[in-house]
Amino acid sequence: MTGPALVVDGIARRFGGVRAVDGASFTVQEGSITGLIGPNGAGKTTAFNIISGFLRADAGAVTFRGRRLDSLPPHRVAQAGVVRTFQAPRILTRMSVLENLMLGGVNQPGERLALAWLHGSASRREREVRAEALAVLELLRLTHLAPAYAGTLSGGQRKLLELGRALMAAPRVLLLDEPLAGVAPALADQLLDHVTMLRNHRGMTILIIEHDMEAVMSICDWVVAMDQGRVIASGTPRQIQANEQVIASYLGSAGTAPR
Amino acid sequence: MVNESHMGSLLLQLIYNGLVEGAILALAGLGATLVWGIQRVANFAHGDYMTLGAYVAFLLDVTWSLNLVVAAIGAAVATAALAVGLHFVLLRPLRGRGLVALSLITVGLGLVLRNALFMVAGSQPRQYAFNQTAVIDLRFIRVAPAELWTGVAALVAVPAIAAMLAWTTLGKTMRAVADNRDLAEIAGIDTDGIGLYVWIVAGALAGLGGAMLALVQGTFDPNLGFNVLFLILTVVVLGGIGNAFGALLGGLVLGLVMEVSTWPPLFGGVPTQYQPVVGFVVLILLLMFRPQGLLGKARVL
Amino acid sequence: MDALNPAFWVFVGVVAGIYGLLALALYVQFSMAGLPNFGHVAFMALAAYTMALLVIRADVALVWAGALGIAAAVALGLLLGIPSVRLRANYLAIATVAGSEMIRYLSTNLSLTGGAVGSVGMLGPTHFATYTGSWQPFIEGITAMLRRVVGGVATTDFSMFCVVWATLALLLVLFRRLEKSPWGRVMKSIREDEEAAASLGKNVDAYKLQALVLGGILGGLAGVLWALEIGVFSPDDFQPTLTFYAYLILILGGMNRIWAIPIGAVLFGVLYSGTRFLGFFPLSLVDSGERAYLRLLIVGVVLVVLMAVRPEGMFGKREELVLEK
Numbered sequence: 091m092t093g094p095a096l097v098v099d100g101i102a103r104r105f106g107g108v109r110a111v112d113g114a115s116f117t118v119q120e121g122s123i124t125g126l127i128g129p130n131g132a133g134k135t136t137a138f139n140i141i142s143g144f145l146r147a148d149a150g151a152v153t154f155r156g157r158r159l160d161s162l163p164p165h166r167v168a169q170a171g172v173v174r175t176f177q178a179p180r181i182l183t184r185m186s187v188l189e190n191l192m193l194g195g196v197n198q199p200g201e202r203l204a205l206a207w208l209h210g211s212a213s214r215r216e217r218e219v220r221a222e223a224l225a226v227l228e229l230l231r232l233t234h235l236a237p238a239y240a241g242t243l244s245g246g247q248r249k250l251l252e253l254g255r256a257l258m259a260a261p262r263v264l265l266l267d268e269p270l271a272g273v274a275p276a277l278a279d280q281l282l283d284h285v286t287m288l289r290n291h292r293g294m295t296i297l298i299i300e301h302d303m304e305a306v307m308s309i310c311d312w313v314v315a316m317d318q319g320r321v322i323a324s325g326t327p328r329q330i331q332a333n334e335q336v337i338a339s340y341l342g343s344a345g346t347a348p349r
Numbered sequence: 350m351v352n353e354s355h356m357g358s359l360l361l362q363l364i365y366n367g368l369v370e371g372a373i374l375a376l377a378g379l380g381a382t383l384v385w386g387i388q389r390v391a392n393f394a395h396g397d398y399m400t401l402g403a404y405v406a407f408l409l410d411v412t413w414s415l416n417l418v419v420a421a422i423g424a425a426v427a428t429a430a431l432a433v434g435l436h437f438v439l440l441r442p443l444r445g446r447g448l449v450a451l452s453l454i455t456v457g458l459g460l461v462l463r464n465a466l467f468m469v470a471g472s473q474p475r476q477y478a479f480n481q482t483a484v485i486d487l488r489f490i491r492v493a494p495a496e497l498w499t500g501v502a503a504l505v506a507v508p509a510i511a512a513m514l515a516w517t518t519l520g521k522t523m524r525a526v527a528d529n530r531d532l533a534e535i536a537g538i539d540t541d542g543i544g545l546y547v548w549i550v551a552g553a554l555a556g557l558g559g560a561m562l563a564l565v566q567g568t569f570d571p572n573l574g575f576n577v578l579f580l581i582l583t584v585v586v587l588g589g590i591g592n593a594f595g596a597l598l599g600g601l602v603l604g605l606v607m608e609v610s611t612w613p614p615l616f617g618g619v620p621t622q623y624q625p626v627v628g629f630v631v632l633i634l635l636l637m638f639r640p641q642g643l644l645g646k647a648r649v650l
Numbered sequence: 651m652d653a654l655n656p657a658f659w660v661f662v663g664v665v666a667g668i669y670g671l672l673a674l675a676l677y678v679q680f681s682m683a684g685l686p687n688f689g690h691v692a693f694m695a696l697a698a699y700t701m702a703l704l705v706i707r708a709d710v711a712l713v714w715a716g717a718l719g720i721a722a723a724v725a726l727g728l729l730l731g732i733p734s735v736r737l738r739a740n741y742l743a744i745a746t747v748a749g750s751e752m753i754r755y756l757s758t759n760l761s762l763t764g765g766a767v768g769s770v771g772m773l774g775p776t777h778f779a780t781y782t783g784s785w786q787p788f789i790e791g792i793t794a795m796l797r798r799v800v801g802g803v804a805t806t807d808f809s810m811f812c813v814v815w816a817t818l819a820l821l822l823v824l825f826r827r828l829e830k831s832p833w834g835r836v837m838k839s840i841r842e843d844e845e846a847a848a849s850l851g852k853n854v855d856a857y858k859l860q861a862l863v864l865g866g867i868l869g870g871l872a873g874v875l876w877a878l879e880i881g882v883f884s885p886d887d888f889q890p891t892l893t894f895y896a897y898l899i900l901i902l903g904g905m906n907r908i909w910a911i912p913i914g915a916v917l918f919g920v921l922y923s924g925t926r927f928l929g930f931f932p933l934s935l936v937d938s939g940e941r942a943y944l945r946l947l948i949v950g951v952v953l954v955v956l957m958a959v960r961p962e963g964m965f966g967k968r969e970e971l972v973l974e975k
Contacts, residue, residue, distance in 0.1 A: 142849065168851035180846040182839050192832075193839050194850045200832030201852075203860050207827055216832065259850050391743060393688075443958055452686075452743065453901075454957045456894050460950025467943040579748040586744055622759050629752045636733045636745055 095120040095263055095295040096172070101140050101150030101160075102319075110136040112319030113150070118263070118312075123289050123296045125306040125327075128316035129340055134299045135177060137316070138265055141297075142174040143167035154263065171262035175269065177299075179248040181255070183241030187232065190240050190251055191223035192216075194258030219258075226254045229284070246277040253284065264288070266298040270305055278302070282309055307331065315339070356614055362490045363608045369496060369565060371604020372503030374577070377558040378584030378596040379510065380551030386527030386591025387540070387547050390440065390451045394459035395555060395581055396574030401462060402428045402556025403563035403573055404470055411478050420477075421502065421560045428556025432548040441544065459575070466571040474568035495564045502561055507597060510554070514593050519546060527591040580625065583632040603628060658923075660807045666919030667814035668876050672892070673899040673911050674821060675868035681905050682829060683861035684841030686743045688893055689730075689750030693723040693866055694873030695888035696753055701874055702883075705783075712784040716874045723870030724863050726753075731862035735855050750890055757885040785878050789813075810879055817875075818912065821868070826908050837861065891946065895922070898949065901956050921952070 096118040103111045111133040118124045126134050139145040141152050143164035152159040159167050168174075182190050198215055199205045227233045230250045235243065243251060249269055256264060266285070270278045286309050288294040300306050306313060307327040314324045317339035323330060330336055381395045392398075402424035409420035435458060440451065477495075484491050492500070514520035526533040526543050534540050555574075562577070563569040584603055588595025610619045610627045619627055672690060679685045701719035704710040710718070730745050789809050796804035796812065828834055837857055839847040844854050877883055895918065903914025922945065 144845065144848075163853075164845070164848040165851050165853045168849055173851075174849055176846070176849070180843050180849075182842040182846065184842060185835075185838060189835060193835055193847075196851065198832045201836050203828075203833055206831040206833035207824065219832075255850065393747075439954065439958070446957065446961055450957050450961055453894075453897060454954050456897075457950040457953030457957065460891070460894070460953065461947050464943040464947035464950065468940050468947070579744075579751045582744045582747065586741070625755055626752060629748050632745065632748050633730075633733070636741055 092120050094118065095155060096141070096297065097151075097153040098137065098141065099151045099153070101137065101147045101152065103136055103140060103145060103147050109319050111140065111147070114316060114319060114321050115150075116314040116321050116324055118295060118297050120295050121289060121293045122311040123285065123298065123309055125310035125313040126297060126299045126316065127301070127303070127306060127313060127330075127336075128322075131318075132316040132339075133319040134316055135267060136319075138174060138267055138297075138299065141167075142172060142265060168259060171260070172265065173256045173259045173261035173263070174265035175252045175256050175267055177267045177271065179245075179252040181240045181243070181248050181251050183239065185240060186237050187227070187240050187243070187251060188220070188223055188236040191226055191255055191258050192219050194255040195219035195222060196258075196260045222258060226257055230254050231280075246273045249273055249281065250277070253281065257288075261294065263295045263297065266296065266300075268299050268301065270300060270302050278305065285309060356612075358489065360609070360612055363612055364605065365490050365492070365500070366496070367605035367608030368601060369500050369503055369604070370608065371601035372507050373499075373558050373561050373565065373600075374580055374584050374604050375597045375600025376503075376506060376510070376554045376561075377577075377581050378588065378600045379593055380554040380558075381581050382585045382588060382591060382596040383523060383527050383547050383593060384551045385585060387523070387530060388440065388444075388451075388544055389448055389530070390455060391448070391582075392551075393452060393455045393578065394462060395455075395551075396576070396578035397459040397462040397466075398428050398432060398552060398555035399559030399562060399574035399577070400466060400569075400571055401431060401574075402559030403569055404466060404475075404571075405556065406560035406563065407470075407475050407477060411475075414478070417477065417479065417498070417564075421557055424556040424560040425553040426556070428559070429549045429552035432552025432555070433545060436544065436548045463571050463575060470571065472570055474570050475563075476568045477564055479564065495567065499561045499565050502557075506554075506557065507601075510550075511594070511597060523547060523550070524593050527593060529591075579632075580628050583628055583635075586632060586635055603631060606631060657805065657807065660805070660811050662919045662923045663811045664807060664814055664879055665923075666915040667811065667818050668872050668879065669892075669895055669899055669918060670818050670911050670915035671814075671821070671868055671872040671875070672896040673903075673915060674818070674825065674908075675865040675872065676893075676896050676900055677905075677908060677911060678825060678868065679861050679865035681900065681908075682834065682837045682841065683858060685731075685858060685861055685865075687746045687862075687865060688743050689746030689748070689890070690865070690869050690896060691888045691890060691892040692746070692750030692753040693726060693869030694876060694892070695750075695757060695885070696726050697723040697870035697873035698877035698883060698888075699757055701877060719874050720867055720870035723873065724866035727862040727866030727869075728859065731859055735858045735862075747890065750888075750893065754885050754888055754890070757888075782878060782881050814875055814879075815912075817871070822908060822911065829908060891949075894953065895949070898953055898956075901953070901961070905961075922949070 094117045098117070099115050100113050101111055101115075102109065102113050114133060114137055116126075126137070128134055136145065140147045141159065143159065143162050143166065147160055150160070154170060154172055157170065159170065159172065162170070182193070185193070198219060200208075200213060200216060224233065224236070227236055230253070232247065232250060232254070235247070240248070240251060249272075253266070253269060256266075269281055269285075273281065282305055285296060285298070289296060298306075298310070310327055312324065313327050313330040315322050315330055315333070315336045317335075322335045322339060323333045325333070377395065377399055381392055384390060384392050384395075405427040406417075406420040406424040409415045409423045410417050415423075439454065439458070443451065443454065446454075479495050483494055485494060485497055487497075514524055522533075522538055522543060523546065525536070526538055526540050527547075530540055559574055563573060566573070580603065584596055584600045587599030587603060588597070607624045607627050609615070611621050611624065672694065675690060675693070676687065679687050697716075697719035699719075700722040701712075701715040704715035704718055705712055726749065730749050731742070733745070789806050792809040792813065793804050793806050796809055829837075836847065836852050839850075840852070840854050840857055848854050876887075880887070899911065899914035899918045901914070902917045903910025903912075
């Protein structure tokens with residue numbers, strides 16, 4: 091499938107006097123890895139929150155394969171196939187790693203109250219979901235941690251768990267919010283490999299917020315740069331790297347140009 | 350036959366009563382909202398703090414025959430001392446347990462306080478050494494001496510506390526921390542140390558409010574404060590949790606609404622014993638349509 | 651009253667069982683879904699009064715009246731819950747406290763419900779009202795059956811004891827199964843982190859409402875059984891403190907262990923009623939009229955001490971401490 095997966099059109103959102111997002115528009119193509127970059131406060135996470143339904147936009151629209159997402163509550167957005175992760179991993183610390191993953195599984199009749207008494211831990215779908223979860227654990231090389239309380243995981247492991255859980259939700263579009271932040275380089279490479287593999291083998295569409303420019307440049311097919319709530323440039327990684335406005339926006343706030 | 354001037358003076362009377370009751374609720378609610386906003390504890394013993402104040406005032410006024418003003422001040426001091434004591438001994442060390450655990454602890458504290466009072470002071474109704482039957486005619490309204498003095502106390506206390514909150518450093522700090530504790534911490538405010546002052550203020554206001562309430566009601570027993578607990582909670586929500594001025598305003602508004610709702614021209618008027626129901630309806634409507642209260646800001650998820 | 655009188659302890663057992671049901675209702679709403687309902691006694695009261703009213707005033711058959719009583723409790727749960735489901739836990743706590751006080755207030759002041767005199771006065775002060783009429787033959791039938799098995803021990807109170815505890819046991823099994831199911835997993839995640847659950851496609855509001863409904867059913871059932879057990883009830887039987895007794899049961903047993911509920915209930919029953927017999931020094935200094943207050947004071951102390959020292963309860967798992975948030 092080709093063409094636009096996610097179309098963000100002129101979204102705006104303010105908090106009190108601050109315009110966090112101020113008329114931002116960009117397109118994410120099917121089967122691509124698109125990077126969303128910009129200095130702190132540019133509005134990237136706010137844009138994510140709007141796309142995923144956690145925030146209502148004051149104006150603008152978000153479309154996924156032609157279907158409007160912007161008025162949907164977050165769980166419906168996820169059900170439609172647009173799944174996000176959070177900047178600070180929101181894993182469920184008092185549940186086991188395996189349970190965390192199984193929670194993400196879709197089409198579980200046992201999750202409905204009327205059927206729950208019949209579809210307990212022995213039912214067929216539960217076994218399928220468990221198998222899926224174990225497969226994901228193996229992919230992430232975390233199988234040995236399956237029974238551990240998620241609260242005992244290290245920061246990097248939590249990031250992996252968050253990614254794995256998002257995968258369990260059968261996403262068609264994956265929104266990754268700073269998946270590499272605070273992650274050790276070896277683990278970071280592993281994560282990037284996973285992400286690339288998802289695009290290559292499963293044709294998944296991925297939108298990724300990242301500050302790590304090297305990573306962005308190495309795996310992204312397309313890059314969207316934001317500043318002060320607006321999109322200031324979009325193009326291939328090489329084009330963005332050379333874009334003066336982008337360089338200026340980083341110099342203006344953080345002081346270092348993207349390498 | 351509705352006597353128009355009679356209705357008019359009745360309304361004035363109700364407004365006066367409403368403002369006095371509202372002031373009591375406002376003072377108690379202010380303490381509760383500060384505690385909630387800063388300590389993140391829903392203090393379910395707040396009513397019982399008020400009751401304690403009422404009984405201390407009784408002790409000073411009736412048993413020791415002191416002046417009522419001295420008694421009220423004594424009530425405030427004693428309750429503040431207790432509040433601070435409990436804070437240091439119980440609430441501060443156990444802060445990490447989480448909101449619900451602390452709330453349950455305050456429930457337990459309330460039970461202990463209330464029943465200790467029942468055991469020590471007995472369940473018979475008490476009253477202050479005040480002439481309860483005299484009536485003072487103030488041209489527009491007629492009040493009992495107790496109501497007059499409570500009104501005066503309210504007139505002094507509410508603006509005083511409002512001024513303290515608005516203009517002193519301590520007051521501003523308290524408001525900032527109560528409103529948004531995380532932000533205040535980032536700004537470098539000692540949110541822990543503030544807790545002490547908050548409990549002093551909240552305790553004193555509860556004690557004073559309790560004495561005032563007992564005075565206005567005429568007679569009281571150890572259930573005095575507990576009976577108005579949910580009204581206090583309503584005031585907190587009405588003003589926005591953590592919003593000091595909101596609580597003051599909310600208390601006055603709630604008191605007014607409850608009293609004025611009994612005014613006959615308003616759909617026949619609510620029968621007096623159903624006044625608390627009015628308060629309850631206000632609470633439910635608030636929760637449904639404006640949970641941030643009158644002055645609070647809508648929180649994003 | 652003699653401490654060794656078995657009839658007394660049977661009665662205590664019935665009460666403990668009913669409180670256990672109330673604690674189960676709290677377990678579902680709070681330990682499973684994270685919704686603090688501080689007004690659960692109102693659900694009991696509403697169910698009890700609705701049932702009594704329907705039988706006495708509208709001549710409805712007891713079975714249907716009981717069912718409708720439970721339905722009324724559910725309706726109350728939804729009424730309080732629907733606005734609060736969006737909001738943070740604080741608000742639900744307040745709304746439920748207020749709601750339960752309101753129910754008690756209304757039932758004291760409305761002549762429909764017999765006012766402060768309670769269910770006795772429902773037909774007016776000079777008429778004795780009874781709704782337990784059709785319950786008697788049922789319970790007597792059970793008593794007859796039991797007598798064949800255990801002999802003279804079987805009194806109607808004993809039958810009630812069996813009914814209540816059998817019901818509790820059955821419900822514990824059912825809800826344990828529910829807890830371990832995928833539904834229970836989602837509920838747990840909502841308790842932990844609503845937004846994470848929502849980001850995975852779970853309809854958080856719907857689940858919370860389900861928890862409220864289930865809690866309402868259980869609370870209503872407790873109320874109905876209570877009314878049938880004590881026969882004559884008044885608004886004072888439904889003080890807000892009852893809700894906290896139920897929390898105490900949860901805490902005593904361990905808030906994250908459903909099987910600890912019966913243990914907590916028994917412990918509570920012993921604690922509460924046993925204090926009746928504290929006739930020894932230094933407690934004999936306190937005269938019996940004041941014992942009631944002493945008892946409540948002790949409950950308050952236990953609540954505080956438990957929360958401070960062992961918040962996970964006797965059998966809870968420390969790592970899964972429900973209360974730390």
